[in-house]
Amino acid sequence: MSRSPVRTDKTCLNCHHVVQERFCPNCGQENIETRKTFHHLFIHFFEDLTHYENAFWKTIRNLLLRPGALTKVYLSGKRMSYLAPVRLYIFISFVTFFIVAMLPEEKRDDVVKVKNDGKGWTFDSGTEEEKRQRDSITKAVQKSIKGFGGESADRDIFGYKSLRELDSIQKFGKPDEKLTETEYGYLRKVFELMQNNTRKQLKEKFFDALWHNFPKALFIYMPIFAFILWLFQNKRRWYYFDHGIFTLHYFSFLLLIYLIAELVNCILGLTDFWLLDVLNNLIALVLFVYAFYYFFPAHHRFYEETRTMTVVKGGCIFVINMILSGILMLFLLVYTFLNLH
Known part of the structure; x- marks a missing residue:
């Protein structure tokens, strides 16, 4: 039941029936003040x-x-x-x-992460002093990743270097090179999202x-x-x-x-x-x-x-x-x- 005060007027606002107590005996509406804070x-x-x-x-x-x-x-x-x-x-x-x-998002620890920002592989956390201390390690990481073909792998998406190459192969490529419509639509979506x-x-x-x-x-x-x-x-x-x-x-x-x-x-x-x-x-x-x-x-x-x-x-x-x-x-x-x- 509402805590709002009962109206002094005993006429129901809904059906105009006489209300003796808090609720209208005819329609059941509570006879309380309608204007509220x-x-x-x-x-x-x-x-x-x-x-x-x-x-x-x-x-x-x-x-x-x-x-x-x-x-x-x-x-x-x-x-x-x-x-x-x-x-x-x-x-x-x-x-x-x-x-x-x-x-709020969880506070992330200052952990060391290696990423490729398009210019090379670098560490993605830590203070400037910590980064300077890691320079020698960074160079070793860059060299090892290049040796495993990391940079080329970062540029490719499932073996395709660009959306133009994907479209070209799908349109003019040999039958065994073409993808199914589902695969082609999926990869095209990936390229569009990566571009934007x-x-x-x-x-x-x-x-x-x-x-x-x-x-x-x-x-x-x-x-x-x-x-x-x-x-x-x-x-x-x-x-x-x-x-x-x-x-x-x-x-x-x-x-x-x-x-x-x-x-x-x-x-x-x-x-x-x-x-x-x-x-x-x-x-x-x-x-x-x-x-x-x-x-x-x-x-x-x-x-x-x-x-x-x-x-x-x-x-x-x-x-x-x-x-x-x-x-x-x-x-x-x-x-x-x-x-x-």
Whole structure:
């Protein structure tokens, strides 16, 4: 229920019915003041999205600490005390990807990297004094790389030195020299991207686009995950809808664990103190193990099967999902690459 003050006028603004208390007995609209400050607007939006009055935190607590219980309670009909699965997933997904996108990039150590900047092979880090101290090593690296044909390899892309050469061979070359339409389109895309972007720009664009497309891929994969659950369960007892609710809760949990891990990594990564690094890695390991373990008690509690059957079915489900998610990731990488500009 909203915390906004009740209107002194007892006429409902929606249906003009007389309102004796807070809610209109005819249409159900709350008879409250419509003009609000930005603070009230923000709080109202958050409450509408989460049913903030106890339901949100109660849902999150059960989602994290009681695997499978939230799904079981929801399907038993007790739904007013918890967030609806779709709303929960949308909210957690939005918060997770928004916050992670806003977090600062990890501070990179000043490590020595060797790169080819077009003028030769050089070290890409360190102070000027360190670079001067490495001059002799740099020369040795340049000489050894040239001996292995490194410079020519850097100029070529799959054996083609330019887009003009690729087009020429594809148009006038011998049949055995020509590529398939798929291969030709892929290589042409590579050359076009390399001409219009530096490698750093291309890398940044690719990972930004990949991160942008990942929520879509996750949303697409959920029905597949639910279908795999459906294959392993009694079709008369469990409907596909039931597996869909289980999937929404499970994926919400995974996103929440990912968000927690990223926040912990950001907070503990603010300093270079070695003990905090150890603690950060330990927490990340615990969260990863818990995320893997979580599925089995959730499966056992919701489907009410023996622990042995849960482990057997859960193992099979994980193997199938690893294969299918790998295929989906491959398609996602290709799709992201083909849509780069």
